[in-house]
Amino acid sequence: MSRAPEAPLSPESFAWLAAFLKAESGLVLSEASHYLPAQRLSEIAREQGCAGLEALVARLRGGRHAALASRVVEAMTTNESSFFRDARPFAHFRETLARLGAARPPGVPLRIWSAACSTGQEAYSLAMLVAEAKAALAGRAVEILGTDLSRAALARARQGLYRRFEVERGLPPSLLARHFRKEGAGFRVSGALRAMVCWRRHNLLERLAPAGRFDVVFCRNVLLYFDPPTREGVLERIAATLPADGLLYLGGAETLRGVSQRFEPLAGLRGVYAPVFCASAQPPAVGAAAARLRARPSPSPPAGAGAAATGRGPARPGIGGGKAAAAAGSRST
Numbered sequence: 048m049s050r051a052p053e054a055p056l057s058p059e060s061f062a063w064l065a066a067f068l069k070a071e072s073g074l075v076l077s078e079a080s081h082y083l084p085a086q087r088l089s090e091i092a093r094e095q096g097c098a099g100l101e102a103l104v105a106r107l108r109g110g111r112h113a114a115l116a117s118r119v120v121e122a123m124t125t126n127e128s129s130f131f132r133d134a135r136p137f138a139h140f141r142e143t144l145a146r147l148g149a150a151r152p153p154g155v156p157l158r159i160w161s162a163a164c165s166t167g168q169e170a171y172s173l174a175m176l177v178a179e180a181k182a183a184l185a186g187r188a189v190e191i192l193g194t195d196l197s198r199a200a201l202a203r204a205r206q207g208l209y210r211r212f213e214v215e216r217g218l219p220p221s222l223l224a225r226h227f228r229k230e231g232a233g234f235r236v237s238g239a240l241r242a243m244v245c246w247r248r249h250n251l252l253e254r255l256a257p258a259g260r261f262d263v264v265f266c267r268n269v270l271l272y273f274d275p276p277t278r279e280g281v282l283e284r285i286a287a288t289l290p291a292d293g294l295l296y297l298g299g300a301e302t303l304r305g306v307s308q309r310f311e312p313l314a315g316l317r318g319v320y321a322p323v324f325c326a327s328a329q330p331p332a333v334g335a336a337a338a339r340l341r342a343r344p345s346p347s348p349p350a351g352a353g354a355a356a357t358g359r360g361p362a363r364p365g366i367g368g369g370k371a372a373a374a375a376g377s378r379s380t
C-alpha cells in the first residue's frame with residue numbers, strides 16, 4: 048500500500064529547521080530545497096511515532112532530544128561519493144605524494160586528511176595510490192584520516208563493503224582485483240588497505256583536535272552546501288593544519304574566489320590549492336618553498352627542503368595514536 052505524501056512543513060517550521068541545520072552542520076536549506084525534509088525525514092518521523100514532519104520539528108524544538116537531533120542533521124546530509132571521483136585530483140595527488148615523500152626527512156610520516164569523506168571511497172582511493180607508490184615512498188609511513196559528520200556514512204566506510212555499482216563507478220578493474228575481495232553481492236576492501244585508514248567523526252564547523260599537521264587535505268564536494276562565511280571558517284581551520292608546501296584539494300564545482308584569502312589556486316589545476324601565509328607568520332624558507340611549488344606544481348623540490356622549509360620537526364602526533372601509520376604499500380593485499 049502506498050503511503051500518503053508527507054504534508055509540507057509550515058513556513059515557520061521550515062525556517063526553524065533551516066536555522067537548526069545551519070547551526071549544527073553548516074548546511075544551507077534554501078527555499079528551492081523545500082522538498083528535502085519530506086524526502087529525508089519522513090522515515091525518522093514514522094519511527095519516532097510522530098504524526099508527520101510538523102510533529103517531528105515540534106519535538107526537536109522542544110529540545111532534550113540530542114540523539115534525534117543528530118539523526119535529523121545526518122539524514123539531511125548528502126553522502127554521494129565514488130572511487131577516484133573526477134579522476135584528475137587523484138592523478139595529481141600521485142605526483143604530490145612522490146614530491147612530498149622526497150621532501151620530508153627520513154622517519155617523518157606523510158599525513159593525509161580526507162575531510163567529509165562520506166562512505167570512504169575517497170580515503171580508500173588515496174590509500175590505493177599510497178599502496179601503489181610503494182617504490183617512490185621508499186618505506187615512508189603514510190597516515191590517512193577519514194572524517195565525516197555522518198555516523199552512518201562512517202560505519203559504511205569502516206566496513207569497506209561496497210555494492211557492485213559502487214565499485215564499477217571510477218575504480219579501475221586492476222585496482223579492484225588487487226585491493227578488494229568478493230563478498231556476497233558486493234566487494235570488501237582488503238584488510239591491508241583498511242588498516243591504512245583511520246576514521247573519526249568530526250564536524251567541519253569545529254577544529255579537528257588533536258589534529259597536528261596534514262601534508263594534504265581532500266575536502267571535496269562539501270563546501271558547496273555551506274554559505275560563504277561558513278566556508279571561510281572551515282578553510283581557516285584547514286589552512287591552520289597545512290604546512291607551506293601542503294595542498295588542499297576541493298571539488299571540481301567548488302572555487303575559493305572571493306571566499307578565502309588563505310589559499311591560492313595552483314596554476315592550471317582546477318580545485319588544487321596551496322595555503323597562503325601572512326608575512327609575519329611565514330618564515331622566509333617557507334615562502335620560497337611555496338613559491339617554487341606554485342610555479343612548478345608537480346616536480347619534487349630539492350631533497351632536504353622538508354622539515355626546515357616547513358618549519359616542522361619530525362615529532363608530530365600520529366593519527367589515532369599512530370595506529371594507522373602504515374609503511375606505504377608494505378602490506379600485501
Ligand SMILES: C[S@@+](CC[C@H](N)C(=O)[O-])C[C@H]1O[C@@H](n2cnc3c(N)ncnc32)[C@H](O)[C@@H]1O
Nearest residue numbers: 072124126128163165196197250251267268269
Ligand atoms: C557529497 S559528500 C562528499 C564525499 C567526498 N568528499 C566526495 O567528494 O566524494 C559530502 C559529505 O559531507 C559531509 N558533511 C556535511 N556537512 C558536514 C560537516 N559540517 N562536517 C563534516 N562533514 C560534513 C556529509 O555527511 C557527506 O558525507
